[in-house]
């Protein structure tokens with residue numbers, strides 16, 4: 071038993087308040103790959119997944135600005151594009167980092183589709199904001215012309231498009247990747263999979279699949295991947311060193327080693343922010359209840375120590 075799935079959050083790819091440039095993404099990734107190479111050098115089976123929110127935002131904006139000259143692509147295609155660009159970035163930066171620590175492994179990206187249920191209630195209740203902020207007038211036009219669901223964000227004083235965020239049901243490329251790992255390739259290969267939780271697809275009556283306009287929570291997608299591959303550890307890497315109770319309030323307390331029951335209690339009590347920390351914890355609970363052994367929430371600087379049981383928020387079962 072072994073193996074770690076590292077799910078990289080947006081901050082590993084893009085600096086908060088940054089300009090969203092490719093040069094910046096490379097700098098961010100270069101800061102992240104050292105610790106990934108270190109984990110890989112400990113003979114751990116290592117699988118990498120990642121978020122794609124900011125990158126999808128950029129492609130949506132490019133679509134919008136270019137729509138008069140080139141036809142826009144649907145969201146499932148944008149998801150595939152982000153898996154390509156981020157996978158390419160990880161391959162480019164992680165490969166030399168592996169060489170530096172003397173690890174002979176290849177980094178390979180698998181464009182990944184994740185099945186969601188056509189009748190998932192999320193399709194009737196879009197909840198995930200994507201893309202830029204719009205004025206009230208723009209929001210009115212977009213609602214009418216595109217049938218988009220728009221929501222006012224009081225804090226930022228603008229309108230945003232909401233898309234459905236259905237539950238991931240199955241990772242379609244999972245069985246193939248699992249067979250490769252089982253064939254012993256886990257020690258030779260670092261798969262980059264299910265970026266952005268995977269491209270959301272639904273099953274057609276004939277058994278084939280088609281993409282849908284939706285986004286999958288990358289942490290829930292990562293949990294599905296870790297279970298499918300029978301990995302021991304799910305490590306969610308974000309921009310805070312762990313999960314806290316009373317987060318941002320008086321009496322804030324960062325969690326270290328906790329039991330499954332404690333984490334569930336805090337979750338039920340609403341300690342974790344919706345759309346940010348809560349889906350990470352949900353992903354962890356799903357993983358641990360599904361047969362996973364270890365769940366970690368941490369940031370890049372603490373990742374190695376968190377895996378060693380010395381930092382981050384950690385739950386161990388079995």
Ligand code: ADP
Nearest residue numbers: 079080081308310313314317341342343346347
């Ligand atoms: P990622 O891109 O890595 O998925 P998110 O922004 O979605 O990052 O989630 C991380 C954020 O969750 C933190 O920056 C923090 O602001 C927020 N957060 C909400 N509740 C908590 C909590 N209880 N403990 C720690 N962070 C929390």
Ligand code: MG
Nearest residue numbers: 079121345346
């Ligand atoms: Mg997130």
